[in-house]
Amino acid sequence: MPTTPTRSRCSKRDANRGAWTAEEDQKLAQVIETHGPRRWKLVAAKAGLNRCGKSCRLRWLNYLRPNIKRGNISDQEEDLILRLHKLLGNRWSLIAGRLPGRTDNEIKNYWNSRLSKKIKQKESQSKFLEPDQSQDPRNNPSAMHSVADNDGGTSKREEEMKSDVSRDDFLDNFNEGPLNLEWMSKFLEVDESWF
DNA sequence: AATTTGCCCAACCGCAGACTC
DNA sequence: GGAGTCTGCGGTTGGGCAAAT
Numbered sequence: 192m193p194t195t196p197t198r199s200r201c202s203k204r205d206a207n208r209g210a211w212t213a214e215e216d217q218k219l220a221q222v223i224e225t226h227g228p229r230r231w232k233l234v235a236a237k238a239g240l241n242r243c244g245k246s247c248r249l250r251w252l253n254y255l256r257p258n259i260k261r262g263n264i265s266d267q268e269e270d271l272i273l274r275l276h277k278l279l280g281n282r283w284s285l286i287a288g289r290l291p292g293r294t295d296n297e298i299k300n301y302w303n304s305r306l307s308k309k310i311k312q313k314e315s316q317s318k319f320l321e322p323d324q325s326q327d328p329r330n331n332p333s334a335m336h337s338v339a340d341n342d343g344g345t346s347k348r349e350e351e352m353k354s355d356v357s358r359d360d361f362l363d364n365f366n367e368g369p370l371n372l373e374w375m376s377k378f379l380e381v382d383e384s385w386f
Numbered sequence: 387a388a389t390t391t392g393c394c395c396a397a398c399c400g401c402a403g404a405c406t407c
Numbered sequence: 408g409g410a411g412t413c414t415g416c417g418g419t420t421g422g423g424c425a426a427a428t
Contacts, residue, residue: 284416
């Protein structure tokens with residue numbers, strides 16, 4: 192089995208790991224204020240943090256970045272997450288892009304800890320009531336995943352792209368700006384049966 | 387009161403595409 | 408054009424905490 196030693200990664204031996212301290216946060220924020228949120232390896236070095244760039248980037252994106260909303264995902268946000276997940280699958284960064292102030296990590300966590308359970312409950316209820324509907328992929332998010340997750344031969348992302356082609360027109364609007372409220376409200380009005 | 391269980395969330399890991407030299 | 412590096416992403420892990428036993 193060939194190895195891929197060229198990939199950059201955090202050194203397990205040398206780098207500081209675990210929870211960030213307030214002092215580390217402050218140093219990181221200061222350096223980013225000066226140099227901007229890029230060249231993360233450099234940022235880590237400039238900040239004098241014994242952390243890898245990757246870790247700094249994650250900390251910035253998920254915690255230190257301005258305008259981050261924390262906790263209390265509203266009903267409207269939850270509804271939007273559910274709909275977007277049905278549309279896009281586990282593409283958390285895309286979903287997060289439509290929820291200002293929310294991070295992909297937060298949405299992923301929220302999904303894994305709460306929404307996936309809700310869906311399973313709903314599914315088992317609907318199976319009990321209408322067993323045939325569960326065969327339709329539009330009523331079964333995990334079935335949609337099985338298309339996107341197929342990695343036999345081609346890359347996973349390539350397959351995802353293929354599976355999305357029919358939705359490109361829809362996604363054109365989706366990809367335009369961080370939050371087009373007019374479009375978003377239209378999206379929220381889309382007939383449930385579309386999914 | 388002590389222990390176990392389950393949940394939540396921050397952080398880490400590995401992969402793959404983009405970028406740079 | 409190719410090798411090496413950086414960046415971004417989704418999956419997974421593990422610690423802290425509260426509720427249950």
